[in-house]
Amino acid sequence: MGSSRSLFFFITLAIIILNLVAPAISQYDGMCTERTDYCWKCSDTGIYTPGDKYHENLNSLLSSFSSSNTQNNYGFYNSSLGQDQNQVNAIALCRGDISEDSCHACLNKSADVLLQNCTRHQKEAIVWAEPCMARYSNNLIFGIEQVDPVQHVPSEKYARNDLVLTSLLAILSDRAASGDSLKKFAAGHATVSGGEKIYALVQCTPDLDKQNCSNCLKQSVSEIQTCCGGKGGRVLRPSCNLRYEAGLFFESTANSLVDIPAPVPPAPAPEEGTAPPPPEEGTTPAPEEGTAPPPPEEDTAPAPEEAKKKSNTKQTVIIIAVVLVVFVTIFSSICFFYRVRKRRVKLEQDENSEEVSLGDSLQYDFETIRSATDDFSDANMLGRGGFGAVYKGRLLNGQPIAVKRLSKNSGQGDREFKNEVMLVAQLQHRNLVRLLGFCLKAEERLLIYEYVPNTSLDHFIFDPNNHEHLDWETCYKIIGGIARGILYLHEDSRLRIIHHDLKASNILLDKYMNPKIADFGMARLFVIDQTQGHTRTVRGT
Incomplete structure (x- = not known):
């Protein structure tokens, strides 16, 4: 008993360490x-098994990109293969x-370089060659600006004139970002001092839009x-790349002269003993040193009666404006309050109807499940837990299922049963067991x-x-x-969920x-950003 607890403790500790270390590794x-x-990066977002379906789909995709049967003249390929x-x-x-042939080669x-160097069979990786780039992932990557990982590759020749280089790259970046959905590419050269x-x-x-391309x-x-x-050198990212050199390194057909505007020199200070420049037309020259300033213009201030009348008019306008602003603010606040309240009521109604609809779509007929498990025969029993037995079954369409039959005196009432059904039905993650449905008939309660x-x-x-x-x-x-599943429950699902009964027997x-x-019979919902909770009953094993 002591050794089993120690083993479970070390597994839990490893899960925590993995969550803490993984983000740091991914930044290298x-x-x-x-x-x-060639430069490459193999990311630890998941690992496939050599020969499995993921590996098979990966080889098919990478082969299709370099196949002569795949024809396009713009050098960009994006595709997806497989499910879940x-x-x-x-x-x-x-x-x-x-050229297209050079691209395929x-x-x-x-x-080949990528698959040879990602020896741990990671599910996400990228490789940069000088004329091309390829990347794959088990996550969505299309149309998303991805700036990490980044790779700096210096060359051997001097190629720096910061002012001209920065301007040249800025102009080319604007041209590339303005490209269409087939090609976002620009090349050219600029002349620095000395020719x-x-x-x-x-x-x-x-696949990036103009703004994301420009940002990258x-x-x-x-x-x-x-x-x-x-x-000279290269700055390489998944979504963009750039290169600059002192010599031509791309096809001459793509080359063009980029005019860099000359910087405007500062105006020279006047030499001592020279007269200042004449004033611009319509301006008054400053008085020379030692001369009296021009006399002030005559005061044309209004008479006291007229000034008092203007002051009263100004006060009236200010009072009216303040009253209008206060009225509009109060009226807008009332409208906003009723609109928010109406929307909240509508959302609650929609959520209730959604739960009812979800429950109806998941409910199975009891006779169907009894037939699938051969009337819950002992030969089909997979195991027994605190709330009842679990049976193996097969539906009429041939799909294998696991049926959890809650015992009548299990202590799990309707509240716990509905909690598990509605909770698990909303969870979608590859490291969580998938609920197919449920069945209610008299005292029989089944989870499929x-x-x-x-x-x-x-x-x-x-x-x-x-x-x-x-x-x-x-x-x-x-x-x-397990770590990814727990992270999903705690952070990434639409509901924050605390499992309350995580143990080796509940990991399938x-x-x-x-x-x-x-x-998930003992699971508890938490609101977003809630970090503590209280319970009146003992939970877990």
Whole structure:
């Protein structure tokens, strides 16, 4: 008993450490080859298993980008493949001046480099080559400005004239941001003192709008002061990139001269002994030193009677204006109050109707569930908990299910039952068990969940035969999944939820050993930003 508690304590501690460390790891920049031909970053947002559906979808997507069957002349590819936890979203971008064949060759080699270096099989990664970029993720990435990770790659040649370079990059950034949904690319050169030239190009992924493209490039331009130590170089981001050099590095067909406006020199101070410039037309010259100023104009102030009349008129206007402002403010406040109150009543009605509609759509017929579980036979029993037994079943369409049959004297009343149904029905996360429906008939109360084949975590921790399956990689995946599920419940779901009964027997494992948190009968809702709560009953194990 003591050893099991210690093991559970260390698993919980690992979950907390993982939550604290993960954000810091994700901020590190990527790695590059020795000649900086390729730079990459593998992000720890999740891990796939080699040969699984995610891996298969990833290979298919990356291969399609570099395939000769994929034809476009603008060098931008974005696509998605798969569903739910196996969905892969990918983007590929080639430099706007290279040919389609060169683009395919670059993407083909970049995909190989990326998969060879992300050896822990991360579900999110990016690779930059000099002529192209490719990235993939299990999260949505289309149309979103992404400025991290960032990679600075200095070159070997001197290429700095800060005033001209900054102006050149700013002009090219405006041109690129104004591009269409197929290409946001601009290149050109400017001449510095002595006849030398600086060449530069900037580019955004064209799924960004003008403002996001401009923001990404401005942030990159602001970093050239610290990027490359007076040399040419590249600033690489997922959503945009730029490069500048002392020599031509892109196709000459994309080159153009960019006129940089000359800075306006300050006006020189007048030399001693010279006369000041004549005053502009319509202005009065200042009196010379030693001369008397011109006489003041005659005072044309109004008579006392007229002044008093004007003062009274002014006071009347001020009083009327103040009264109008107060009236409008009070009237607007009353209207606003009634409008907010009316909207609140409507929202409450909508929420109530939504709950009723949700409950109706999830309700199953009792005979259907009894038939699916072979009349709740002992052969189909998966286990028994504090509130009743759990049975395996199969619906008429062949879908496997897990049915939680609450015992009649379990102590879980209608309130706890409805709490679990309405709560779990609103939760959608890959590390939470999915509720398919429920059934109410007389004293029978059933919860229908997705079937998770590998039972619960405690069968692997405490069973000597199954314990050998918990190698470090599997433990790490389980810990990460539990942490993501708890983070979703506490921070990211539309309701803040405290589980109250998190233990090894309530962590289910699917066929890929991905964890799913189950059993929300004791869960409690908290309002957003609430950090403390009180209970009158003992909860949890």
